[in-house]
Amino acid sequence: MSWVKRLGQAALVLGICLSSTANASELVNFSPELLERVEEKWGANAVKRLEAMRRLVEENKGISETQKLELVNDFFNLVPYYSDQQHWGVEDYWATPFEKLTTNGGDCEDYSIAKYFTLRELGVDDGKMRITYVKALDWDEAHMVLTYAPDPRTIPVVLDNLIGEIKPATERKDLVPVYSFNVQGLWLAKERGSGQYVGGSDRIGQWSALLERLAQ
Numbered sequence: 001m002s003w004v005k006r007l008g009q010a011a012l013v014l015g016i017c018l019s020s021t022a023n024a025s026e027l028v029n030f031s032p033e034l035l036e037r038v039e040e041k042w043g044a045n046a047v048k049r050l051e052a053m054r055r056l057v058e059e060n061k062g063i064s065e066t067q068k069l070e071l072v073n074d075f076f077n078l079v080p081y082y083s084d085q086q087h088w089g090v091e092d093y094w095a096t097p098f099e100k101l102t103t104n105g106g107d108c109e110d111y112s113i114a115k116y117f118t119l120r121e122l123g124v125d126d127g128k129m130r131i132t133y134v135k136a137l138d139w140d141e142a143h144m145v146l147t148y149a150p151d152p153r154t155i156p157v158v159l160d161n162l163i164g165e166i167k168p169a170t171e172r173k174d175l176v177p178v179y180s181f182n183v184q185g186l187w188l189a190k191e192r193g194s195g196q197y198v199g200g201s202d203r204i205g206q207w208s209a210l211l212e213r214l215a216q
Contacts, residue, residue, distance in 0.1 A: 027097060027118065028054040028058070030050055030054060035051075038050065038102055046101065050098070050101055053118065056072070056075055057122055065124055068123075069124075072115050073115060074164070075118075076114045076161075077161050079114075081105070081107060082106065084107055086105075094110065094113060094209070094210045095109075095110040095114075095210075096117075096210060096213055096214050100113075108162075112144045112159070112161075113210065116129055116182070119148075128148055128149055130146070130147050130180035130181060131144060131181055132144065132145050132147045132180040133179050135176040135178060136162070137175070137176060143175070145160045145175065146159040155170055160172075181207065
């Protein structure tokens with residue numbers, strides 16, 4: 001699929017007025033009954049992956065934000081990459097961190113989303129992070145990354161599944177930002193600054209569907 005078509009589909013407005021306040025506190029609250037069902041459906045290794053995420057969150061809330069970024073980026077980049085068609089049998093699907101880990105796969109959206117919600121659980125403020133849709137010039141296609149800036153005046157760094165090293169956005173000449181979002185809103189990219197705020201992120205259909213599943 002062309003990157004233009006894919007970006008257009010991702011930005012479809014469904015009119016679902018979710019509050020965009022999905023609480024990440026439930027991200028690692030796995031009951032024994034849930035883990036039992038996970039093992040029955042996806043096997044013992046799926047349970048181990050969920051438990052690894054739970055330990056990551058529980059044991060690392062006191063480290064620096066830079067360390068949190070590196071830890072979470074490395075953790076999820078270990079999960080194999082599959083296109084949505086390969087993994088889910090559909091053209092486009094945005095998975096929750098739970099879905100990504102239990103099924104042990106996903107594409108660029110799933111890496112970025114999993115990193116975003118896990119860092120929220122580790123105490124990183126929403127205002128410092130944005131899930132960012134870009135054009136990957138080397139691949140000539142749409143791509144998604146997570147960006148982090150401790151202050152709006154600073155250059156954000158990029159957490160990417162294509163390149164393991166976290167680099168400043170100014171060093172990622174291969175990426176052209178298109179728009180970014182988090183639970184607080186949606187921004188169209190500009191050459192400079194943090195972008196033009198254009199409203200709530202519930203305007204993105206796949207994001208609204210994901211937040212609804214996460215809330216459940």
